[in-house]
Amino acid sequence: MLVLSGLLVVVLGFAFRVNPLLVVTVAGLVTGLAGGLGFARTLGTLGHAFTDSRYVAIVWLVLPVIGLLERAGLKERAREMVLRMQSATAGRVLLAYLALRQVTAALGLVSLGGHPQMVRPLVAPMAEGAAERDTGGLDEETRHEIRAHAAAVDNIGVFFGEDVFIAIGSILLIKGVLEQVGIRVLPTQLAMWAIPTAIAAFVVHGARLLLLDRRLARRAGSVA
Amino acid sequence: MITVEFLYRLMGILTGTAAVINLRDMAHPSRYANAAFWGLWSVSFLFGSALPDLANGILILAMVAVASLRGVKASGGEQQTLAERSASAAKFGNTLFIPALAIPAVTLFANVTLGKITIGGVALVDPKQVTLVALGLATILSLLLGLVLLRPPLRAPFVEARRLLDSVGWAAMLPQLLAALGAVFAAAGVGTVVSTLAAGWIPDGAPLLSVAAYTVGMALLTMLMGNAFAAFPVMTLGIAVPLLVTQLHGDPTIIAAIGMLSGFCGTLMTPMAANFNLVPVALLELPDRYAVIRVQWPTALLLLATNTALMYFFAFPH
Numbered sequence: 001m002l003v004l005s006g007l008l009v010v011v012l013g014f015a016f017r018v019n020p021l022l023v024v025t026v027a028g029l030v031t032g033l034a035g036g037l038g039f040a041r042t043l044g045t046l047g048h049a050f051t052d053s054r055y056v057a058i059v060w061l062v063l064p065v066i067g068l069l070e071r072a073g074l075k076e077r078a079r080e081m082v083l084r085m086q087s088a089t090a091g092r093v094l095l096a097y098l099a100l101r102q103v104t105a106a107l108g109l110v111s112l113g114g115h116p117q118m119v120r121p122l123v124a125p126m127a128e129g130a131a132e133r134d135t136g137g138l139d140e141e142t143r144h145e146i147r148a149h150a151a152a153v154d155n156i157g158v159f160f161g162e163d164v165f166i167a168i169g170s171i172l173l174i175k176g177v178l179e180q181v182g183i184r185v186l187p188t189q190l191a192m193w194a195i196p197t198a199i200a201a202f203v204v205h206g207a208r209l210l211l212l213d214r215r216l217a218r219r220a221g222s223v224a
Numbered sequence: 225m226i227t228v229e230f231l232y233r234l235m236g237i238l239t240g241t242a243a244v245i246n247l248r249d250m251a252h253p254s255r256y257a258n259a260a261f262w263g264l265w266s267v268s269f270l271f272g273s274a275l276p277d278l279a280n281g282i283l284i285l286a287m288v289a290v291a292s293l294r295g296v297k298a299s300g301g302e303q304q305t306l307a308e309r310s311a312s313a314a315k316f317g318n319t320l321f322i323p324a325l326a327i328p329a330v331t332l333f334a335n336v337t338l339g340k341i342t343i344g345g346v347a348l349v350d351p352k353q354v355t356l357v358a359l360g361l362a363t364i365l366s367l368l369l370g371l372v373l374l375r376p377p378l379r380a381p382f383v384e385a386r387r388l389l390d391s392v393g394w395a396a397m398l399p400q401l402l403a404a405l406g407a408v409f410a411a412a413g414v415g416t417v418v419s420t421l422a423a424g425w426i427p428d429g430a431p432l433l434s435v436a437a438y439t440v441g442m443a444l445l446t447m448l449m450g451n452a453f454a455a456f457p458v459m460t461l462g463i464a465v466p467l468l469v470t471q472l473h474g475d476p477t478i479i480a481a482i483g484m485l486s487g488f489c490g491t492l493m494t495p496m497a498a499n500f501n502l503v504p505v506a507l508l509e510l511p512d513r514y515a516v517i518r519v520q521w522p523t524a525l526l527l528l529a530t531n532t533a534l535m536y537f538f539a540f541p542h
Contacts, residue, residue, distance in 0.1 A: 003412045006405075007448050014495045017513065019292040020502065021394050024401050025284060028408045035412035040278060042408075047281030049407035051272040055356050056400040056499070058231050060389070061238065065323055065367040067384025071304055072374045073313030074320045080313065111335070111359065112328040115504040116388075121324060124508060144508075148515040151504035152492075155516075156523060159488040163481070170453065174480045177457045181465055185477045193481035200530045205523045 006031030062117050070121060078122045079129035090131035090146050091213035094153045095206050097123050101157025102202060106164035113154050124150040135220030142219065149212060153205070160201035163194035225346060228353045229273065231360040236269035242386040249299065257294035258390060261287055265397060284401070291394035298509075299390040303383065316374065323370035327362050334358035395506040399499035402450050409449065418445065419462030431472055432536055438463045439532045442483050443490035443524075450496025452487030459483065468539070478539040486531045492524035493517055 006027040013023030025046070032042025066074075082088050104112045113119075124147045131146055132138050138146070162168045166187040178185050243263035246255050264287045272280055290296070304312070313320065335358040341348040349357045367381060389396060409415070422441060441463060445455035464483055468474040491497045494517070501516050512518070 001417065003414050003417055006409065006412070007414065010448065010496065019394070020398055020495065020498065021288045021401060022292040024398070024405050025288045028405045031405075031408050031412045031414065037412075043281035043285070044277035045281075045408055045411060046404055047279065047284060048277040049404035050284055050401060051268065051275075051277075051280045052407070053400045053403035054232055054235070054269060054272060055228055055353075056403050057235060057269075057397070058228070058356055058360060059499075060396060061231065061234055061360055061363040062327060062366075063388045064238065064381035064385040065327070065363060065370050067388045068367065068370045068374065068376060068381050069320055069324055071309070071312075071376065071380060071384050072316055072320060072370075073309040073311075074324060076306075076310050076313040077317070077320045081318075109328075109332055111331040111355075115507050117324070117327050119504065120507050144510050144512070144515060145519070147508040147510060148505075148519045151508060151516045152519040152523075154504075155492060155500045155520065159491065160485070160527070163485060163488075170456075170484050173453055173456060174460075174484055177460055178465075178476060178480055181461065183465070183469070183476045185480065189477045190481045193478050194485060196534055197482065197485045197527065197531055201523070201527055204526045204530070208523060 002034040003031055005034050059114065059116060066116055066121055074121050075125040078125045082126040082129045083133055085130075088126075088130045089134055089213045090127040090149075090216060091209040091211075093127045093130050094123070094149055094212075095209045097150075098153045098157045098202065098205060098209070101154060102161035102198060105158045105161030106198065108162075108165040108168065110158055110162050110168070113158060115151055115154060119150050119154050123154070131216055135216055142216065146212075146216075149209070153209075156201055156205050160194075160198045164191050164198055166191045225350055226348060226357055227350045228356050228360075231356060232269045232272070234360065234364075236266045238382075238385055239263070239269060239389070240266035241382045242389045245383060245386045246299070246390070252297075252299050254294060254297045257290055258296050258299075261290045261296045261394065262389065264290070284404075287394075287397065291397075296393040297390065298393070299387055303387075319373055322373060323366045326366040326369055330362035330365050331358050334361050391509060392503065392506040395498065395503050398502060402496060402498055406449065406451060406454055409454070415454065415458045419458045422459065423462045423466070431540060434463075434467050434472065435536045435539075436532050438468060438479070438483055439486040439528060439535060442486040443493070443528055446487040446490030447494035447496065450491075450494060450498070452484060452491055455487050455490070456484055459487075472540060474535075474539040479535060482531050482535045482539070486528055489524040489528040489531065492520040 009027040009030050010023060028046045029042055032045055033039065037045065082093060101113050127146050127150050128143060163170055171187050171190050174190055175185055175187060239262045243259045243266060246252055246262065247259040249255050252258065264283055268280065268283050335355060338349045338358055339351055339354045438459060442455055442459045445459055446452045449455050460480060460483060464479050468479050469476050491500060495502055495514065502513065505513055505515055
């Protein structure tokens with residue numbers, strides 16, 4: 001029971017908006033101590049696990065090229081491109097990206113996306129640009145809301161697309177876990193049963209994106 | 225053989241130069257704190273494999289101390305003005321998209337080809353690390369492409385990388401730290417305790433209640449652990465198999481597939497999934513730390529209800 005105290009630290013820390021790095025470190029230390037490891041061994045375990053997890057940070061290797069392209073005007077170019085598409089609205093730009101992300105992830109192409117390489121330099125400026133043209137200027141709050149939506153679309157697209165592909169990590173994990181207790185399942189069948197939720201995700205979130213357009217239009221109308 | 229250690233060297237150089245540029249930036253409001261943070265991380269990337277575990281642990285404590293006491297702050301903003309960038313955008317036009325789109329294109333191509341290349345019988349890339357090496361390779365090639373096409377000053381990639389790292393700040397390191405926390409949880413047996421608790425708490429009988437216990441349980445545990453993969457074995461072996469499969473004769477394929485997707489609904493709602501929910505907040509320079517979660521939770525809850533209904537109606541003989 002005592003080892004659960006780390007989870008309690010996590011819940012309280014995030015609820016009270018303490019710096020997440022501090023929350024996670026304290027949670028790790030508390031869990032190790034509660035598990036009877038002692039301070040030095042707990043810190044060593046955390047250090048070892050941290051070093052083993054460095055691969056998680058590899059995504060930041062894209063920053064030099066993204067920064068270089070931003071310096072050369074990539075965001076401005078993405079904006080300009082969307083301005084020339086008359087029928088593009090913020091919601092529709094995001095809806096198109098949602099479809100693209102879901103379909104490519106379902107084909108196993110999960111690396112075709114991501115926040116540093118796609119959302120920040122391309123998707124967010126395009127959605128902002130479209131909204132700006134349609135509503136004649138954005139206040140900060142609306143701009144931030146559109147950006148948050150751009151980040152969310154990337155997540156929702158990949159989460160509810162990737163399981164339709166049979167060789168993705170989660171499908172293999174499901175198969176492995178069930179095999180431990182002698183239940184055999186087929187990856188193709190697992191992938192097939194990810195399709196209803198994938199469709200639901202597109203319908204539900206797509207509808208919310210179109211509602212976002214209506215809300216933006218109403219907000220612009222009340223200002224004008 | 226190319227291993228991920230090579231990519232750690234590159235990350236070490238990237239964070240190391242960010243530290244040096246910060247240190248020399250007199251105008252920066254927190255040059256010493258930023259330099260210390262990126263410098264310490266650089267040490268972890270360059271020498272982490274050789275250092276004893278305890279030293280690596282102390283590196284974490286030092287980074288966390290710098291970040292929570294002094295903060296890692298954004299530097300002065302873009303060096304090019306909006307007018308300069310717009311002029312540059314007009315000059316280069318759609319050429320700008322080429323390096324950006326080369327990142328996913330090369331990653332995909334390298335993913336399917338790298339694993340097959342051998343030199344003198346030795347694999348060029350460690351087969352277990354193909355995905356990571358492919359991504360690393362793609363970033364290097366697209367950077368070279370960008371340098372050739374745009375001809376910026378050679379220091380530009382480093383200066384710009386430092387600007388972006390500073391604006392993301394400490395959030396850049398959070399996903400890695402959370403992965404480490406997951407490992408500590410696993411070592412201390414957190415999952416086992418949770419599954420024992422969950423199994424004792426579930427009422428048996430009503431199918432809808434049992435289905436909801438599994439789907440909602442998957443979402444909740446995912447929110448706590450930050451990761452559906454960590455929650456899945458615990459909830460599936462603790463609740464789904466004994467209750468839904470053995471007792472209620474549900475179809476394990478449907479139950480497990482939808483169970484995992486219920487976990488993904490949890491991922492959308494938790495700050496513990498930092499790389500999905502907190503890192504983009506920093507990348508997009510949003511003032512509210514939970515802005516992305518705020519946008520995602522309605523979709524997540526609707527999909528969780530959908531999953532529960534799908535499982536209830538399709539996984540059981542009615």
